[in-house]
Amino acid sequence: MDVNHLFTEPGMRDFTDQQRDLHMQDASQYAQIADVVRRRVAQSPIEGDRWLSARLRAWKVARQVRTMEKGAKLSAAGAEGLYTVFRHQVLELPDRRxxxxxxxxxxxxxxxxxxxxxxxxxxxxxxxxxxxxxxxxLTSINGVPDARQPNFLDAEPSYYPMAAGAEGQSPSISDFFPREGRR
The missing domain is CATH 1.10.287 (Helix Hairpins)
Structure with missing residues (x-):
């Protein structure tokens, strides 16, 4: 493998694609093996087993192979993350700066x-x-309509009383922020 080629976008993409595919193939094989192991151990009772002992034992053995499957899937995700971080932190960094x-x-x-x-x-x-x-x-300022504001239809009459203070509109910003006592 040419290390210089690895540090180019196509080189990193090829490497991570190969690793991702390899790990996903391994995960698929681990899943199949876990299923086979679980079934085989469950169908092979050992003398002195109780009612669900074989199934429990099969689950415990297959769980280890499932852990291997999860690890392979994590490795595949890590390969994809490697490419993403490489592209973001190395290739695109000069343009972002x-x-x-x-x-x-x-x-x-x-x-x-x-x-x-x-x-x-x-x-x-x-x-x-x-x-x-x-x-x-209001939807306009100084007679100039604001194009970003949506035009709503008039509301239907309400059968509920208005809240106190909602009867009139304030004409200016100073009505909202009075300057009493400030000097």
Missing amino acids: EAAQERREQRREVRRSGRRGGAIGARAAKSLDKSAAHFNG
């Missing part, structure tokens, strides 16, 4: 441009307007 660096640069640029142009205050005001509109149940 580059994308993360680009996102960092974009955030820095947004922060730099926001400080100079006073855009932070405008964004805060827009956010507060959206919050007030949401609290009031």
